Amino acid sequence: MDNSNGKIKKVSIIVSRGSLEGIYPGLIMANGARMEGIEANLFFTFFGLYGILKRYMGSIRISTVGNPAMRVPDAKGFPLPTFLGAIPGMSAFATRMMNKEMAKLDIPPVPEFVEMIHDAGGKIYACKATVDMFHLTTQDFCPQMDRVLTVGEFYELSAGAQIIFT
Amino acid sequence: MPQKQINGFNIDINDEGYMTNHAQWNREVAAALAQEAGITLTDAHWRVLGFIDKDFKEKGVVAGMRRMNKVGGIPTKELYALFPDGPIKKAAKIAGYPKPASCV
Numbered sequence: 013m014d015n016s017n018g019k020i021k022k023v024s025i026i027v028s029r030g031s032l033e034g035i036y037p038g039l040i041m042a043n044g045a046r047m048e049g050i051e052a053n054l055f056f057t058f059f060g061l062y063g064i065l066k067r068y069m070g071s072i073r074i075s076t077v078g079n080p081a082m083r084v085p086d087a088k089g090f091p092l093p094t095f096l097g098a099i100p101g102m103s104a105f106a107t108r109m110m111n112k113e114m115a116k117l118d119i120p121p122v123p124e125f126v127e128m129i130h131d132a133g134g135k136i137y138a139c140k141a142t143v144d145m146f147h148l149t150t151q152d153f154c155p156q157m158d159r160v161l162t163v164g165e166f167y168e169l170s171a172g173a174q175i176i177f178t
Numbered sequence: 179m180p181q182k183q184i185n186g187f188n189i190d191i192n193d194e195g196y197m198t199n200h201a202q203w204n205r206e207v208a209a210a211l212a213q214e215a216g217i218t219l220t221d222a223h224w225r226v227l228g229f230i231d232k233d234f235k236e237k238g239v240v241a242g243m244r245r246m247n248k249v250g251g252i253p254t255k256e257l258y259a260l261f262p263d264g265p266i267k268k269a270a271k272i273a274g275y276p277k278p279a280s281c282v
Contacts, residue, residue, distance in 0.1 A: 040281055047243070049263030118244040119282045128243060131254035 022051040022173035024166070029178070030059030031075040032107060036114075038178040039063070039125045046132035053173065054129065055166050057139035061146065064136060066154050069122045073107045082106070123154065130156035135169075137161045185210035196270070196277050203274030211272045215261075219272075223260050226252055230273040240270045240278040 023045050027038035038054060045052040062068045076082055076097035083089045084106075096102065111121070120128060130136055138153060138160045150160065161169075179190050179198060185206050190198045197203060197211075208227065212219045219227075229250040233241045243266060246252045261268040266278050 043243070044281060046258075047264060047266060117280070117282065118242045120244050124244075128247070128254050132243075132258055 020045075020050055020174055022053075022170075024053045024055060024170040024173045024175045026055045026057060026175070026177045027060035027063055028058050030062040030072065032072050032110060033074055033079075034178070035060060035063040035072055035122060036119070036125075038176075039122070039129060040119070041176060041178070042134050043125065043129050043132065046129065046134050051173070052129070052132075052134040053137060053169060054134060055137045055139065055161065057142050061138060061142050061148070063122055064126060064138060064154050064157050065148070065152055067152070069126065069154060072122050073103045074110050076103045076106050085109075126154060126156050130158075137166065139163070139166075184214075194277060197274040198276075200274050208272050208274065211274075215268050215272065217261065217268070217272070220260075222256070223269075223272075226250070226257065226260060226269050227273045230269055230275060234273075234275050239280070240266065240273075240275050242266065242278065242280050242282055244282065 023041070025038045025042050025045075027035055029035065038060070042052045042054045056064050062072060076092060077094055079097065080091070080094075082092045082097065084092045086109075092102075119125070126136065135158050136154075136156050138148075138157055140160050140162045142148075143160050150157070180193070181188055181190055183189075187202065187204070187207050187210075189202045189207060192198050197207075209219055212223070217223065226246070229246065229252065230240060233245065233249070241250060243254060243257070246257060246266070247254060257265040257269070261272075270276065270278055
């Protein structure tokens with residue numbers, strides 16, 4: 013791994029989950045890398061792929077089930093019991109609240125964020141195994157998706173990079 | 179607090195080279211700071227610096243990328259072209275403001 017002068021030069025960030033809290037960390041890290049002059053590749057796999065699917069990337073939701081850290085009505089409130097998290101509309105409600113907080117911090121919605129990272133020179137890749145498994149074509153993706161990659165190609169273009177799995 | 183002489187002006191800076199007293203900032207200082215970062219200031223650069231200045235005076239913080247886009251009307255691509263490898267950090271430094279403290 014090339015860390016000459018103790019500075020990171022390149023990162024490859026894998027986004028593997030399709031929830032709001034699964035997708036945002038990878039986007040924030042990729043954007044943050046570009047802002048520091050670090051080369052950034054984003055590789056979307058499995059349900060993480062929904063973060064770059066044209067039809068769905070605008071409605072990514074927080075998961076209110078199986079999330080024991082989830083509290084209501086805010087981050088220091090009461091723990092949300094799993095069975096209440098399953099009530100229809102709960103995830104949409106929690107997502108709305110979270111989006112409001114993120115907007116205050118000027119964190120863009122997913123489609124705008126992906127565009128910002130791409131405009132900043134970050135590369136956006138989709139995992140071939142998932143594309144085949146989900147029967148997707150390049151038409152299904154947002155225009156910022158650069159290429160569908162095999163895992164081998166992903167490793168090739170990650171030469172000299174730190175690989176971060178989220 | 180470290181001081182440095184730049185283009186004939188004395189400025190107070192912190193360890194990372196960001197100015198700590200904005201009153202010492204002027205266009206010549208900016209041009210010299212830009213030179214140090216390998217940038218020759220054009221009208222397009224001044225438009226960015228002008229927005230950072232105006233927005234800082236209103237909000238007390240250096241504008242993030244999204245605010246530059248939406249409020250300043252400066253596209254992401256243009257910012258990266260004008261201030262390569264860390265656009266907002268570089269622009270903030272040249273504009274005589276602190277290092278941006280936000281994640282986005």
